[in-house]
Amino acid sequence: MSLEQLLEKTYGFDSFRPGQKEVITAVMDGRNVLALLPTGMGKSMCYQLPGHMLPGSVLIVSPLLSLMLDQVSQLKKMGEKSVVALNSFLKPEEKEAVLRKAGDYKFIFVSPEMLAQPFVISRLKRIRISLLVADEAHCISQWGFDFRPDYLRISEVMAELGSPQVLALTATATKKVQQDILHYLSLEEPNIYVHPMDRRNIAYDVKRFDTREGKLEWLKDFTAHYAGRGIVYAGTRKKAEELSAVLRQNGVRAVFYHGGMEQLDRVFIQQQFQNGETDWVCSTSAFGMGVHVPDIRHVIHFQIPTSIEEFVQEVGRAGRDGQPSLSTLLVSPGDEALMNALLADELPTRFEAEAVLNSGGDRALVSDGVVRETSFRVLKYWLSRMPLDKTMQRMENLLQEKMNRAARMSGFPASDGCLRSYIAETFDQEITDRPSNCCVNCGLDYSMYPVRKEGEQHSGSGGWQERLGRILP
Amino acid sequence: MSFNELILSIMDRLDGQRTVSAPFHVLKGKKSGQTIQDIGYFGLHPFFGVISDLQKGTYDEAVTQLCEAGLIEQADGPIKLTEKGRNRKKVPVRLDGWTFQGRERLFFARLSLAVQTFSHVRAGNPVFDPAQTRTDIQFWVKDYLRKMNFSAPESYAAFRSQLTESLMLADCPDRSKTILVDRLSGIGIGGLTWRQISAEYGISEMDAKIEATAALHAWLAVLREEGFPMLIPFLEGVLRHSPLTDSTKRTLRLYKEGLSVDEIAAVRKLKRSTIEDHFVELAMNDPAFDFTSFMSREAYERVNDISKSSGSKKLRDIKEQLPELSYFQIRLALSAGGEQP
Ligand SMILES: Nc1ncnc2c1ncn2[C@@H]1O[C@H](COP(=O)(O)OP(=O)(O)OP(=O)(O)O)[C@@H](O)[C@H]1O
Numbered sequence: 001m002s003l004e005q006l007l008e009k010t011y012g013f014d015s016f017r018p019g020q021k022e023v024i025t026a027v028m029d030g031r032n033v034l035a036l037l038p039t040g041m042g043k044s045m046c047y048q049l050p051g052h053m054l055p056g057s058v059l060i061v062s063p064l065l066s067l068m069l070d071q072v073s074q075l076k077k078m079g080e081k082s083v084v085a086l087n088s089f090l091k092p093e094e095k096e097a098v099l100r101k102a103g104d105y106k107f108i109f110v111s112p113e114m115l116a117q118p119f120v121i122s123r124l125k126r127i128r129i130s131l132l133v134a135d136e137a138h139c140i141s142q143w144g145f146d147f148r149p150d151y152l153r154i155s156e157v158m159a160e161l162g163s164p165q166v167l168a169l170t171a172t173a174t175k176k177v178q179q180d181i182l183h184y185l186s187l188e189e190p191n192i193y194v195h196p197m198d199r200r201n202i203a204y205d206v207k208r209f210d211t212r213e214g215k216l217e218w219l220k221d222f223t224a225h226y227a228g229r230g231i232v233y234a235g236t237r238k239k240a241e242e243l244s245a246v247l248r249q250n251g252v253r254a255v256f257y258h259g260g261m262e263q264l265d266r267v268f269i270q271q272q273f274q275n276g277e278t279d280w281v282c283s284t285s286a287f288g289m290g291v292h293v294p295d296i297r298h299v300i301h302f303q304i305p306t307s308i309e310e311f312v313q314e315v316g317r318a319g320r321d322g323q324p325s326l327s328t329l330l331v332s333p334g335d336e337a338l339m340n341a342l343l344a345d346e347l348p349t350r351f352e353a354e355a356v357l358n359s360g361g362d363r364a365l366v367s368d369g370v371v372r373e374t375s376f377r378v379l380k381y382w383l384s385r386m387p388l389d390k391t392m393q394r395m396e397n398l399l400q401e402k403m404n405r406a407a408r409m410s411g412f413p414a415s416d417g418c419l420r421s422y423i424a425e426t427f428d429q430e431i432t433d434r435p436s437n438c439c440v441n442c443g444l445d446y447s448m449y450p451v452r453k454e455g456e457q458h459s460g461s462g463g464w465q466e467r468l469g470r471i472l473p
Numbered sequence: 474m475s476f477n478e479l480i481l482s483i484m485d486r487l488d489g490q491r492t493v494s495a496p497f498h499v500l501k502g503k504k505s506g507q508t509i510q511d512i513g514y515f516g517l518h519p520f521f522g523v524i525s526d527l528q529k530g531t532y533d534e535a536v537t538q539l540c541e542a543g544l545i546e547q548a549d550g551p552i553k554l555t556e557k558g559r560n561r562k563k564v565p566v567r568l569d570g571w572t573f574q575g576r577e578r579l580f581f582a583r584l585s586l587a588v589q590t591f592s593h594v595r596a597g598n599p600v601f602d603p604a605q606t607r608t609d610i611q612f613w614v615k616d617y618l619r620k621m622n623f624s625a626p627e628s629y630a631a632f633r634s635q636l637t638e639s640l641m642l643a644d645c646p647d648r649s650k651t652i653l654v655d656r657l658s659g660i661g662i663g664g665l666t667w668r669q670i671s672a673e674y675g676i677s678e679m680d681a682k683i684e685a686t687a688a689l690h691a692w693l694a695v696l697r698e699e700g701f702p703m704l705i706p707f708l709e710g711v712l713r714h715s716p717l718t719d720s721t722k723r724t725l726r727l728y729k730e731g732l733s734v735d736e737i738a739a740v741r742k743l744k745r746s747t748i749e750d751h752f753v754e755l756a757m758n759d760p761a762f763d764f765t766s767f768m769s770r771e772a773y774e775r776v777n778d779i780s781k782s783s784g785s786k787k788l789r790d791i792k793e794q795l796p797e798l799s800y801f802q803i804r805l806a807l808s809a810g811g812e813q814p
């Protein structure tokens with residue numbers, strides 16, 4: 001059976017997306033692979049299909065719990081039954097039960113913390129792991145925008161697991177980050193597949209304002225004129241709430257979303273967005289993962305992100321259906337200062353480092369609010385490997401690196417050249433063939449984007465029986 | 474019933490007898506001897522643990538508001554209702570916290586996933602993102618649906634009509650039911666966030682949550698009494714057979730084996746006072762609790778007489794009149810004589 005036939009038979013897709021076949025072929029040739037594929041292009045397929053051909057299990061390391069849960073439910077939705085997730089949510093007896101029959105599962109998702117547990121490793125050692133997948137592999141690099149020290153555990157346990165074949169997947173990795181991935185996963189004779197990361201159907205716009213109020217007025221007009229669906233990245237939780245309130249007052253269907261909401265409320269917002277019950281979600285960067293809406297037309301950044309990588313990930317949520325979509329970045333004086341302050345503020349402090357050191361890495365520091373979650377993660381890792389002063393030196397370097405990335409981001413709205421090329425260059429790529437609707441500097445055709453139809457306000461509450469009757473007709 | 478009314482209802486029952494912070498522990502469902510014992514003395518069963526995630530700051534704010542509204546005299550120290558507070562229009566309490574102790578949430582989580590599944594399956598679209606991410610809930614619902622032969626149209630019809638009928642019978646305002654149903658989702662219909670509900674009805678998020686809890690308690694009371702076969706399985710583990718805490722159950726076991734209070738304390742390596750708390754809890758929960766091995770029937774009656782005639786449940790007041798009894802005996806007598814849950 002050809003790969004195409006297997007794809008059709010297993011998942012019902014009639015063709016591969018660009019890059020998928022190349023990566024799958026390399027994996028099936030037994031090579032270690034580092035694959036860079038654009039956001040939303042179907043990276044998961046690169047291990048899903050091999051999973052059906054390889055004899056043993058596929059072990060997938062996933063950096064975030066929410067991402068993992070989402071991947072598992074997506075796989076199940078595609079009809080995959082032999083899937084399991086190992087994470088800190090499981091009760092000990094559930095974990096034990098899963099591990100006892102781990103070899104029966106084709107796809108085993110695991111969080112990096114789990115890999116630190118000797119018991120888990122000892123059980124995983126007993127089964128045949130045909131392929132180890134590092135998803136969002138840029139997280140392994142301290143130069144990546146989303147460094148997760150826990151990820152380095154992968155390299156520590158690889159030998160114990162019998163050095164299985166590795167597939168590292170990411171959408172956003174500069175040359176430097178790629179080097180780190182190869183180094184930490186000790187990928188020998190790797191096959192590196194880099195797909196042009198440009199998303200041709202997304203055009204880039206930048207709007208400059210003298211004041212923050214200017215941004216708000218523009219946003220009101222824009223959302224009143226153009227149809228959704230769209231995401232507005234607001235920067236902070238408070239801003240996300242504020243923006244959604246302003247849009248609602250203006251008669252636009254908008255909601256907010258951020259990590260401070262309870263789990264079920266977050267699910268409800270995703271449902272509303274997916275169902276088309278709302279047109280705009282104003283959110284922090286927390287929104288995106290687990291949202292499978294192919295026809296997002298607009299991604300608007302009300303506040304400039306701190307790196308091109310982050311920007312690309314967020315913009316990449318638009319236009320997964322291949323239709324024209326628009327990224328709009330709003331800038332006003334003072335944004336940059338705010339961004340730099342934010343970065344400096346994010347950095348682990350000496351005070352936090354001392355607290356972690358003195359407590360021997362007690363997690364209670366986080367719940368007691370002495371040390372911040374991310375600081376804790378990073379500090380605990382480095383302090384267990386080097387003395388305090390060296391660690392603080394590292395933090396300094398880290399800040400410098402972050403500042404450099406932020407400066408690269410700031411250069412984006414300031415650039416008068418092609419913005420698409422600007423992004424590509426960040427990843428050492430080139431745009432050879434610009435689409436006709438490219439960016440604000442090359443020329444933009446706004447008529448590509450559907451305008452809003454009037455009407456369709458929400459139907460109002462007709463009481464509980466009416467609503468229940470709609471849910472269960 | 475709003476959050477402030479809720480607090481005031483508890484304060485009313487504790488007027489002059491406890492400090493302003495006592496209702497906070499009751500609402501949070503604190504499992505300490507003092508709180509558990511107050512539940513019995515003052516008949517606070519409806520309120521126990523109905524807001525288990527209550528923040529102290531939120532509570533204090535509400536108390537300040539009650540003070541400013543002239544319903545209570547002071548925001549700290551002993552509870553003192555004003556004339557206005559005592560004569561306020563009283564809202565019926567429809568909560569039953571002691572019986573459910575937060576497990577109504579388990580009921581609703583299962584139910585909402587079942588509703589979501591039925592909604593999708595009926596539309597011929599059985600693949601969807603479950604609103605409940607907890608795997609234990611998912612397993613439970615999967616199991617339930619299988620047993621109920623969920624893809625059969627008759628099952629759908631029965632589920633749907635029993636859901637509507639039972640909720641109709643629930644003794645609570647329609648708005649509370651609407652809030653509850655707003656938290657359900659189905660195909661093409663997303664649930665509403667607390668913030669959206671609060672905006673829709675012009676009430677605070679906290680008030681909306683309390684209404685939802687009250688609606689759940691009222692609904693569960695219906696399901697418990699009337700036979701709704703499709704819904705009865707949802708009560709599994711929601712109706713606890715014994716409302717005792719686990720630690721108290723252990724103490725009870727040893728007591729039945731014939732150990733004394735001191736012996737139990739020694740075996741369990743706990744303080745005597747802790748074991749005493751367990752007996753107070755036992756006395757409060759078991760109408761047939763035999764207190765005669767701790768005190769005479771006569772002593773028991775005297776404690777309760779004094780309490781009734783003086784209208785005070787303050788231990789010190791009673792102790793002054795009955796110096797020969799220990800505090801433990803007085804507490805035990807009050808609990809055994811108090812209102813039963
Ligand atoms: N060959 C294909 N044909 C059609 N659809 C596909 C194909 N491969 C994958 N998809 C679909 O594309 C969607 C996105 O896939 P996936 O989540 O793997 O993308 P991703 O590259 O990992 O995205 P992200 O950048 O968000 O991590 C999924 O819904 C998947 O089913």
Ligand SMILES: [Mg+2]
Nearest residue numbers: 043044135136
């Ligand atoms: Mg992915």
Ligand SMILES: [Zn+2]
Nearest residue numbers: 418438439442
């Ligand atoms: Zn361009």
